[in-house]
Amino acid sequence: EAGVVQSPRYKIIEKKQPVAFWCNPISGHNTLYWYRQNLGQGPELLIRYENEEAVDDSQLPKDRFSAERLKGVDSTLKIQPAELGDSAVYLCASSYPGEAYGYTFGSGTRLTVV
């Protein structure tokens, strides 16, 4: 079984440019999460989807960040425009609804804004 797939693995952009990250969750996992991991810190939740509905986006900086999950499968996280402080690893994870035992993370996209 394929795991959570993210692309690209690395991205370097200049500040004020847009960037997008893509995530393909494990088949059958209705719940999808985007986390941001700053250097030397633990991941922090940005947004959670149940199927195609964003049910928790309270930590998403909505002035520049947006996300979508069309058809309740793949998801895209976008930043426009990027700022230097957005440099981080963006992790996608997925699980069955109400999964009690943790969930599966992708390898992440490392974003560097210069």
Next chain:
Amino acid sequence: GDSVTQMEGPVTLSEEAFLTINCTYTATGYPSLFWYVQYPGEGLQLLLKATKADDKGSNKGFEATYRKETTSFHLEKGSVQVSDSAVYFCALRAPNNNAGNMLTFGGGTRLMVKP
């Protein structure tokens, strides 16, 4: 709100040494507790878990016991290997699926094992 505190790293050990990485938490009720491991260049992998007080999670020689009285979930291994070098994250999930299965992570502890 919920929070997780881990000992700061890096932790540097010689091969076959005993490992302890401390983790304490603050949460309402009885959360589920997890240890995740992140090898260089990879995503987080679930290492072990415990869902109620006095449960012991174990995997690959690692163990952690859910201690309600001390709100702790310390990670231990009796004999570390060079291949255990990674960053270890303690995390909690709110009880009764509050907060929608969100995980709250500690800051991570880097372990370096020397041959």
